[in-house]
Amino acid sequence: FRTALSEGAGMTLRVPALGHEDIAFLQYTGGTTGLSKGAVLNHRNVIANMLQNDAWAGPALLNASEQVVTVCALPLYHILALNACMLMGARWGAMNLLVPNPRDMKGFALELAKYKVNFFPGVNTLFNALLNQPELSKVDFSGLKITLGGGMAVQEVVSARWLKLTGSPILEGYGLSETSPTATLCRPDQQTFTGTIGLPVPSTEVAILDDDGNALPYGQPGEIAIRGPQVMSGYWNRPDETARVMTPAGFFKSGDVGIMDERGYVRIVDRKKDMILVSGFNVYPNEVEGVVAAHPLVLECACIGVPDASSGEAVKLFVVRKHPSLTSDQLMDYCKQQLTAYKKPKYIEFRDALPKTNVGKILRRELRDTQLAA
Template sequence: MSTTEQYEVARQLAELGHSNIADVLDKACVDYGDKPAFSCGKDTLSFIQLRDQSEALARFLRQRSGLQPGDRIAIQLPNLLQYVIAIFGALKAGLVIVNTNPQYTAPEARHQFADSGARALIVLDKLLPLVRAIQPATQIEQLIVTSMDDLTNPHYSSDEADVTRLMQALREGATLPAVEAQRGLDDLAMLQYTGGTTGVSKGAMLTHRNILSNVLQAVSVIKQGDVEYGNEVRVSPLPLYHIFAFTANCIASVFTGFHSVLISNPRDLDSMFDDLKRHPFTLLTGINSLFVSLMAHPAFDSLDFSRLKWVNSGGAPLNTEIARRWQERTGSVIREGFGLTETSPVVVASTAFTPYKEGYIGKAVIDTWMKTVDDDGKETPRGEPGELLIRGPQVMQGYWQRPDETAAVFTEDGWLKTGDVGVIDEEGFLKLVDRKKDMILVSGFNVYPNEVEDAVMRHPGIRECVAVGVPDLRKGEAIKLFVSLHDKALDEKAILAHCREQLTGYKVPSYVEIRDDLPKSTVGKLLRRVLRDEARAQADA
């Protein structure tokens, strides 16, 4: 649904001469050559090595697997060098990528494979039993399999007719003639599936133009002098199957010549700390729960943060108290971004060097328009909350094979309805109040969970928290607070006393439940929906 209007980024794209995403790597090889592009553990690929490996894979995919430009290929891997090879190999072959979470259950994976119509799958070997169980319900014909240690301990042979080892595909592809991507800016590059929090998971159709435009928009906040293209080390713990990491930590990092350090398992903090000590990192991308976990690790204060220029937070709301604690302990600033799968994903991006206003995320990136509207679709005045709407060249084309859902998420004049409640001030700074559906109505007053959670997190003894609404006969809805603790001596009474000091009466939780841990998604996002559904079920009972 995005248009082909002549945005500033369209002019920049024309100057670059790129016709698809794969061209980004070709230009990076000219600019950065043998410099390190990606590391994982103790292994590293230079930009030229990445290009050679991905071209070999592209040749194999087109000339041995029977895939044609526009066919869908699913990738189901954790953060590995093989993942980056797969991304650029698929794009060089002109295929449409379907990023798939390797921790999916069989029903989740089956839905995504079947809905996308993927004909091939690049997958981790230990996931083969799950794939075999669901493959008859999909169109997958070809499996390309890799192991965690394939680059250092390569495996070449397979006994199954429809399985090719990735290392064999690379070896064979290197002997084949070159192929052309045969994809233009307005052709599909990806089907990026949403989290499914508002129904069945849907594939956002993202074109080469969408992604390349968003790369240019994201790097527009990075100025030469603040960083050095080709000389920054960026730690990337967010999984590449997440749209934020895909665009920012993969494609944009290649565009800027950053050396990206992929973290395969950010929950293995000891291993991640080894990586942080191995590389003189200057940039870090994370998520609120990761910052909490890192700061709780006994080795945190022994890390060298002297080179760290700034930290980006994306994928989930950043708690202001966590950001304050991080800055106190590291001297580095976390700047939050905002985006959606449907916007490729960046809408707002900030760095330590861009304009900042406390309590706000930042301003929209170039060629991105934002407004807020009320329930009737009428634009709300600056400074007043409303549903956030977006326009720009990064906005998706729609949902794959779902015209009704596509129509529902766009206004008649082409604005994307985000489902987020936001405030845009007179200067254009955006503050997210909350998800529209998460708002709690207490005795006729609107209460936004993020506001409650920010207040709760000002207590140093609280590790994480989630506020949800539950049915209440007197108030309509009451607030229930779930917390995990740093200070195990804290009890419900003390937590509520703190809330009364920080919040007006109707915003104070009626219930507090202390847990050892709060549920999170595979990318570390606190699962408010799970806790809300659980709390409401208990209240109904």
């Protein structure tokens, strides 16, 4: 670094003429379901998404008499932190509360108590872990205007507990590294849990496609595809991968399965790669995990498909307990009451922790790899 500074000191700055189509940066995907790829985001993509986010959040947040206070408990290299926290924070002139180690939940809660926070983006696992910290009861949430949940599905039980404690619903949004990131958002005046990721942001189209790329009717599950000014131009040095995810009409195929209703609201079903096929029936981990997470003695959970001689695949559930008194038999009985037979876990494994990305998303891929290796 010192060598670079020394060499640079003797050079003359040449400022290039930049346009909307010039590359702003390469945003690498999380790699939760495969190898990480560099999404090429140009200046137009990034600026468009800032304007889209501002149109959604600005009216609820901006008050001439107060400075906006935002929370950033995500790694700064992650697209959600970069856009929602850093770029939008700069646009709003916000004070940005940086939390470098959100896994220290007690310290995190004590830090929150020092400020009156207005905007709080995060993932479901983060909100869930915070809710289990007694220190959170000391935080004044009267200024919290928007809680944004992204990165993974928001579970109803977590949303209900957060609303009861803070008075702010977790508004679920949806986006990817390839969409700068925001594609859809729940309305900022929404006060109840809907289980949807909301509506497309301005200038954005969302379609639900079948395996042949044809648009499906309302109520039918298919791959979520997005077209708008925030969609990347492609993957860096990967024309093969770019061709695989971009349709001739310019839609980006997300790899997520979703359903759109007649009002245009979209509900995420799950990642296509995470779907479990039990005796010919589709089982989506998000649904199973949402049911299991509602058990009062479950802290966190995840499920994957494992090979099964009779059904092709079977559901295996991994659980972190809130209390050691919870047994697999108790949880099996609970699942029998709450889930259709083919969705019920065949195996349950208790763990002290689940593998996660630095953002806090549970890594089902790592669970599958460990299972295969075993």
